[in-house]
Amino acid sequence: MQHTLIALVEDKPGVLNRVASLFRRRAFNIESLTVGHTDQPGISRMTIVIDSDQVSTERVTSYLYKLVNVIQVEDLTARPTVNRDLAMIKVSVTPTNRTEIIQLVDVFRARIVDVSNDSMIVEITGDEEKIDGFVEVLRPYGIIEMVRTGMVSMLRGSTALTTLYQNGNGNGNGKSH
Amino acid sequence: MKYTGAQILLECLVREGVKTIFGYPGGANLPIYDALNHYPSIHHVLGRHEQGLTHMADGYARAGGGVGVAMATSGPGATNMVTGIATAMMDSSPIVCITGQVASYYIGYDAFQETDITGITLPITKHNYLVTDVRDIAHTVREAFYIARTGRPGPVLIDIAKDAQQNAIEWAYDDSPIRLPGYRPDKRPLPADLQRALELIHSAKRPLILAGQGVLQSNAMRELREFAEKTQTPVAVTLLGIGGFPASHPLSLGMMGMHGEAWTNRAIQQADLLLAFGMRFDDRVTGSLKTYAPNARKIHIEIDPSEINKNVKVDVALVGDLRETLQQIIPHLDACCHEEWIASIQAMKDEVRPRDIQNLPDTGHLYAAHVINDLWRYTNGKALIVTDVGQHQMWAAQYYHQDDPHLWITSGGLGTMGFGLPAGIGAKIARPNDEVWVVAGDGGFQMTMAELATAVQENIKVNVAIINNGYLGMVRQWQQLFYEKRYMGTPMLSPDFVKVAEAYGLTGIQVNKRPEVEGAIRKAQETPGTVVIDFRVEAEDCVYPMVPAGASLDAMIRRPTPEPEMEFDEI
Numbered sequence: 001m002q003h004t005l006i007a008l009v010e011d012k013p014g015v016l017n018r019v020a021s022l023f024r025r026r027a028f029n030i031e032s033l034t035v036g037h038t039d040q041p042g043i044s045r046m047t048i049v050i051d052s053d054q055v056s057t058e059r060v061t062s063y064l065y066k067l068v069n070v071i072q073v074e075d076l077t078a079r080p081t082v083n084r085d086l087a088m089i090k091v092s093v094t095p096t097n098r099t100e101i102i103q104l105v106d107v108f109r110a111r112i113v114d115v116s117n118d119s120m121i122v123e124i125t126g127d128e129e130k131i132d133g134f135v136e137v138l139r140p141y142g143i144i145e146m147v148r149t150g151m152v153s154m155l156r157g158s159t160a161l162t163t164l165y166q167n168g169n170g171n172g173n174g175k176s177h
Numbered sequence: 178m179k180y181t182g183a184q185i186l187l188e189c190l191v192r193e194g195v196k197t198i199f200g201y202p203g204g205a206n207l208p209i210y211d212a213l214n215h216y217p218s219i220h221h222v223l224g225r226h227e228q229g230l231t232h233m234a235d236g237y238a239r240a241g242g243g244v245g246v247a248m249a250t251s252g253p254g255a256t257n258m259v260t261g262i263a264t265a266m267m268d269s270s271p272i273v274c275i276t277g278q279v280a281s282y283y284i285g286y287d288a289f290q291e292t293d294i295t296g297i298t299l300p301i302t303k304h305n306y307l308v309t310d311v312r313d314i315a316h317t318v319r320e321a322f323y324i325a326r327t328g329r330p331g332p333v334l335i336d337i338a339k340d341a342q343q344n345a346i347e348w349a350y351d352d353s354p355i356r357l358p359g360y361r362p363d364k365r366p367l368p369a370d371l372q373r374a375l376e377l378i379h380s381a382k383r384p385l386i387l388a389g390q391g392v393l394q395s396n397a398m399r400e401l402r403e404f405a406e407k408t409q410t411p412v413a414v415t416l417l418g419i420g421g422f423p424a425s426h427p428l429s430l431g432m433m434g435m436h437g438e439a440w441t442n443r444a445i446q447q448a449d450l451l452l453a454f455g456m457r458f459d460d461r462v463t464g465s466l467k468t469y470a471p472n473a474r475k476i477h478i479e480i481d482p483s484e485i486n487k488n489v490k491v492d493v494a495l496v497g498d499l500r501e502t503l504q505q506i507i508p509h510l511d512a513c514c515h516e517e518w519i520a521s522i523q524a525m526k527d528e529v530r531p532r533d534i535q536n537l538p539d540t541g542h543l544y545a546a547h548v549i550n551d552l553w554r555y556t557n558g559k560a561l562i563v564t565d566v567g568q569h570q571m572w573a574a575q576y577y578h579q580d581d582p583h584l585w586i587t588s589g590g591l592g593t594m595g596f597g598l599p600a601g602i603g604a605k606i607a608r609p610n611d612e613v614w615v616v617a618g619d620g621g622f623q624m625t626m627a628e629l630a631t632a633v634q635e636n637i638k639v640n641v642a643i644i645n646n647g648y649l650g651m652v653r654q655w656q657q658l659f660y661e662k663r664y665m666g667t668p669m670l671s672p673d674f675v676k677v678a679e680a681y682g683l684t685g686i687q688v689n690k691r692p693e694v695e696g697a698i699r700k701a702q703e704t705p706g707t708v709v710i711d712f713r714v715e716a717e718d719c720v721y722p723m724v725p726a727g728a729s730l731d732a733m734i735r736r737p738t739p740e741p742e743m744e745f746d747e748i
Binding site for chain 1: 295296299300303304307324357358359360481482483485486487
């Protein structure tokens, strides 16, 4: 099944390479990986989605901790989260189906961000299922090009992963500590 | 005061206690070499190949010299280090490798002797650094040594661009605490897990300790012995754990695993509790995981959390320093005895001893096991043994009975041929008063024998015992047992090692018969310089017992039963 890992890492050159190399070396497949800044200077946040069982996910978590630049790793799979993926979809349009597509965009609460005579770029955010559904709906009209950012994920409620770390509770792989 | 990057590097090395650098100069590290002129407290040992340098640093570290330092130039200098770095990684040996890199403004342009050594060594270092700014050198060096020696030790590489070595800045040494938010080596087991471990220990009827290199690295020899004696638990050691528990102790079972003692592997399969102390259930130790120790609960004390449940699922994991953890456990241990269990192991020992222990009579042939056993005898079991990789390594593990810690250095995890001689040179530099014996095969010795010149130039005395059977013996053994004796690629022609030794200005001795063994060893001991002994041993001998790769631990190939009239050797 899919597991969603969050890794807080030091924002240093080569960190993405270290993480990606680890997954390759230990023969894990990455479904998606996103990385970006956090509110804390010098700390980046990776959301890594892997297709793996629970035991393997625990293994990869402890391998991630072996990387000196990795500060904290959390498996958010079984926890209440908000998950978001963003897609831009360039779809063929004709004068006859333009209105129809605009209606679909409204239904999915997507946005049109570029229009030309024979195409539109539609932007949509949401969880992966919603985007998958939207893509399927647009497909018959002719998708010219699509790009997705990969999923980002955040715990619901007031808890922050960085808070866990600063309180000294997030210092390792669960029960081994 | 103004310092160049090269000076800052050396200032920091001095403060880390570095006395020896194993190095090789080249275009991209010349500024460091020039600065070395002003640091007489650091001795530079010129190797003959960068692989040798890393093994020397490794041997130096394993012999207790502290973090070993190897230095090379960019490009081929750096790539030649790869094997030694991987060796140190697999065996958790603390070394710091410093490589020169082309100037920062050339990086990425395929400059002369440019190579992406941080990229190459990413998976085989504990951590690595590319330094392109002189201001980053000092904290990088401090972090590198800290990372190399703490937690589960390992190799760290620092790649320093030439301009960072040359540029000068106003600088003063800063010893403020190292800040590594993602590196926390100071782990401790949870009280509830300690409690659970005690319950398992006290309810066990057939407990067995598996002692790994962690015993030596955390200096837990005394605690291990106390634990074993108090609970009357037999102790088996891994290849790298040799010396962590005295071989002559009544509770010692010797080595476990592929070429472990038959009674040890059987006892593991029969145990109802395995206490894994600082070991990692390597496949050479477990055999088939499906059938491994089927009746045993497992307690794993290990400093590296990623080793927990990696190969063998355990019942209790105690993540932390072995010595500290044992110190927490020992006061709560009930003294007990496992008379029945120990007696049953003794019965297994008695049954296998006549066929497994070296019992080959002097038939005019020279057997490697005899050579090793004689070496053990004539060095009073007190020599620092550094091996290469192959059959001789296993014979040395089986027949040089180590009672003391830190007298055994071998490449385990990576199994690196060519390790022995350079590691022996490094070990001798760390422990100049020890009698150092390098035990190598004819194959492995030829991989790095150029380092004999290093020994000569440094006036280092090591004794080299070449177990020469004219084959790549361990591979030949596999061909004999699993490929119907099709000896493809294993017969090996060697030079006359006596003449090789003489070419280096050293003493060489050839030994063909057992009665000559003692004299050769004695002569080597008396000769001031390095001595190379070419032991021409039986060509097609095998290491027994042997658990075929992937087979169950108790499915051992045994040495053929000796003829009844053969007389046994007392050992």
